[in-house]
Amino acid sequence: MELIMAKIDLSNISHTYNPSDPNPTYALNPFSMTWENGKRYAILGPSGCGKTTMLNIVSGLVKPSKGKILFDENDVTNLITEERNIAQVFQFPVIYNTMTVYDNLAFPLKCRDFSKEKIEERVKSVSDTLRLSSFLNLPARKLTADQKQLISLGRGLVREDVAGVLMDEPLTVIDPDLKFRLRRNLKEINEQYKTTLVYVTHDQNEAMTFADNIIVMDQGEIVQVGLPKDLFERPKTTFVGYFIGSPAMNIFESEVSSDYSVKINNIEIKTNSNLSKIKDKNVKLGIRSEFINVAEKEGQNTIKALLTRVEDFGNFKLLTANMGDFVIKSKVNREMPISHGDINLYIPPEKCCVYINEKLI
């Protein structure tokens, strides 16, 4: 079987929904990005940050105000959706009510004049994967919401030759157990057929478990692109720190005190970042609650704080401690004995992230 692969290039793309306005508000600020063939990408961000706009630009439902889209170096910016080889699955099930499940799944192939045998083979394969085989002859409108979403998904996967399958929060309506299995199926499909998958979600766990690369967006801006590990350990902005991870990253107002250290509440914290060239002394120190440990006694990089709450999550304990106006959260092993009152918390320098104007240095 010949695989048609495509690298998707987004070059200087920006988009506004009110181009005639003298001061248009941008749904997407200018950005460039390349989606390598055969990889899995997750676009993560809060509602209204431009995720869906970005997908619609790639699939051609929306024409970008500026910039170019290239599939394997071919400019497709002016091609209409039908002429681009893209599959897209929406958040809520879209099915062809008047057709059977089989015809729904076969529709994308019928539109492209595939042979009957080929259509049958593909529909069978996809319906097996999605466990829809026993419903093939039913009218699609008779199925439940999550089965309908499987049909939508199936229509995206039935074409082998697509440049990419774009999914806009496709598993929202599907129950957790099936969700888990489908994510694995999608991964398998991606590994087997090397189809580029782009997956929009606001659920970080979904993004982390699914994707090779995560694209974090906020207010029409791409804030960070990277591996799940990078996003977690070195968030490029405080927003990513807040948005990724649970609980959110600890972020403290602090000031630079020497070349490698900052002061929080007059306590000196050593970091691994070189701060010698910083003019503005007001910075923010970010540290994941996972990296803050309870220390036996005071020492370097420890802070003394009053323990106010201990929450047992089963697999870990979440400590909340106060130091003046600062609230510090620390995730510790659930077996660890916790004393009441003041505790010492150790902040490892190599895990500290220093932010100026919300950006990492």
Added chain:
Amino acid sequence: MHKLYTFLKYTFITLWTVFIVAPFLWAISTSFKDFQSVNSKVTYIPWLDFEPTLEGWRVLVKSPARGGVDIVEPYFNSIFVTCTASLISIILGTLAAYALSRFTFKAGFVRNNDITFFFISQRIMPPIVLSIPFFIFLSTIGLLDSLLGLVVVYIVLLMPIAVWIMVDFFNRVPKELDETALIDGCNPYQAFYKVVLPNSIPGLIVAGMFCIIFGWIDFFFAFILTFTEVQLLPVKVVALNSSITPWWSLSASALISVAPLIIVAFVVERYLSKGNLSGALK
């Protein structure tokens, strides 16, 4: 409590049925009466109260020898004009409605909603306002007193209904449906007729039903824009009346005038009871 509710419900339904059906029964009975049976004492049941006669029906098909009028030709004229105008209105109206629902139009200060309102406003206006313009228009293009002229006028009257119902219907068909069809490889026209249109059959049926009803019952324009060459059913039925009101033939003509609408109602009812129209009607 429950029994009382059931009792009241059935009582109401029975009364309502009597209210609806009684005039029909009365008309059926009257259509078989003659002058004597109508004008002497009140009679109800054929053979028992009066001797039934087909005279009332016969005058409708025979030439006007005995005070009757031939309504066969007007009947088919009406069917032709109503069906042609409805069909064209539905086709044009659906296309217009789809465009108004899916694309954004701008012309000066005019937007989609203004265009939709323009269509609806054609029905807000009292019809008499249009009578003189239509008369002059048809006489200018030489279509006065012709079937084609009536079709043109009825399209003007019926298309707003089709546009109005279908815009509302398409607005409730999710845009993602069209977009999915585009992604699946349809061009915009295929997306419309392969995907959106089959999903809109309930809306089309409702729009069609309204067009047929309003086309079929129109008397005003048929009366003003036709004279001798072409006549439509409502005008001809009125012409039945004379110094002695022929209740029997009026009843008979009323019944056959209503017949096509009853057939339409039965066809549509099948869709209604399936629940397919629930969204289309609200």
